[in-house]
Amino acid sequence: MSLDWTSLQTIPRSYASCSLGNPTNPPPLLDRLDAISAAGFTAIELSFPDILSYGATVLGRSPDPKNYDQLCDVASAIKSECDKRNMHVMMLQPFSNFEGWKDGAQNADGVDGRADAFERVNGWLRIMKAAGTDMLQVGSSDTPLEKLDLNRVVPDLQQLCDMLKEHGFKVAYENWCWSTHAPDWKDVWRIVKEVDRDNIGLCLDTFQTAGGEWADPTTESGLLEDVSKIELIERFQQSLDDLKFTIPGDKIYLLQISDGYQVPEPLSKGPDESGTNPRGRWSSDRRPLPYNGGYLPVVDVTTAVLRTGFRGWFSYEVFDAGAEGKGRNVDIVAYAKAASNVHNRLLAECSGKKFPVTHDHGTRITDRE
Template identity: 70%
Template sequence: MGGVDYASLVSIPTSYATCSLGSPSNPPPLLDRLHAISLAGFPAVELSFPDILSFGQAWLSHQIEPSDYDELCKVAAEIKKECDKRSLGIMMLQPFANFEGWPEGSEGRNDALDRARGWIRIMQACGTDMLQVGSTDTPLEKLEKGKMVSDLRGLCDMLKEHGFRLAYENWCWSTHAPDWKDVWSIVKEVDRPNIGLCLDTFQTAGGEWADPRTPSGLLEDVTKDELEKRFKKSLDDLSTTVPKDKIYLLQISDGYRAPEPFHAERDGSGLLPRGRWSHDFRPLPYNGGYLPVVDVATAVLKTGFRGWFSYEVFDGGADGKKQDVDIVAYAMAAKHVQPRLLAECAGERVPER
């Protein structure tokens, strides 16, 4: 696979995840965020389920249960109207988690199927055709690993009835599929026309190259030189083995080096260290992070992929505690990242702002 032709990149569409504008611990109202995203010139959003809950509570003046799909569909339809007013498409609903692998007849399995049916209804109400599914981080001892593929096949078939697609993402703290190769292997085995990859610069570099548990912020199981060689080989494999039409989107964010190494155990809410890191330490590229974002994006573009670049950041500042964010300025900054990122992927001179 050759290099990346800059001229081929100008038509790449951009999206912004609603959950990732403003302080992760103190997000502003959804309509303010939609306004900022639209003002910055993004044509679409990823709609986050927690944003449906929070908007619904404000709109209906009462709390909504996450399983009350009748109310959630009303809320999702209203959010679609608000997006339409601002000329924003809803590119994807996210994040659907902990679906695959539950034992037959278990409470987890019944809950997963109920959620799948409910989220499909929400997709219909908000007018999106793509569901992001994160590779599960449920402890493996609770799951049957042999059911992962058949469960995802079943979900693909449920989605297909409505013309919907499944974007499967490797979460770097997943207990069974933390790397892009893991999810690609599963997607190939699922073998359905409506499943593809949701790749992510943070998830790829944050799992295979970086580690918030070490003083260096890097994986320390090999020398730095070996680490670079190993990661380059992984990205070369990605660019030469994944067909472009099996990549549905690339999510973009960087990572701050953790202020001090994270402890290895799950925290009080059950999050593993990379999950905690992801929650608050993900800035825009070129804003204080240290991950090889350009290398990951370049590998994805070398497949021939020219689909969605979607900005999904969780920027709590370098200490993870930032509260106040000018969301209009931040959304504008995200929009300005795109031409610089694409130019660097193509080895071109960075365009002037």
């Protein structure tokens, strides 16, 4: 049975502020907000790195990442700029490496990971208020397993939910496909059910789902090779069937949209010098818009999510440094408009409608000279 086209027209559109333009040298934030607004998006995901970078404009100097008085001033200024453009901050992201720390385990900065995690919670709560958003994205931790006590994951998230509920806020928990303990949608859904709070739901992502269960940037084929291609197709389709029949639509808070480039040469299988594993490296700069050179089954993932009954936020989060991952400059106004056209085409294809691909919609965004 096809999806109801009329219901798909109600889906609101957001764009992740950090992901428009060259990932290695992003344009000024206000230029990005102008482009996102002009393309018809009504909200942004506000990233913490954007707060830090825009802080130099607001404060005349780069803010201290732990000076929450300063960071709240910056977030308030960004909210004002969004208000001027008839947009709002849909979500603050990305809150990482939060759950499950062992007592005494140190994070990458050499400080107590658990103490730092809850210190950040209190600070980010203040930023959420200043930015005018009620949703915090938490990515499934990629902290090394030897530093985690997995029995603490659920209690930590319960405590987080309870802290946020005091302010009317909620948690969007996302599976990052390079996570050490919850890389797949089934992992985070199990955790969300065990947390059992009414203010936690899922942040699903076409890249994270297909990039973890279908693709592999370390193989020549770009696909998982532990089974045959036919078995891979069957296994992935079964996962999508499970998703659409398992998750209630109201427990999905948003769907992030991006594709993935097949890398010209397979990435090394081990972590890099920063400790980031291959899928984490792939994610950071090789995620184009759908229909623009990627190879992931984005339509299949999106259709499965829509079949849960979900009609919430579609948020476009792309990190497009080209297939080589070396960075490229694009016309951000044209890119944001292309994202808007991708949204229309994606919904059309999910509903079984034919979508006319014209010069305006394009199939690839050209580099700007």
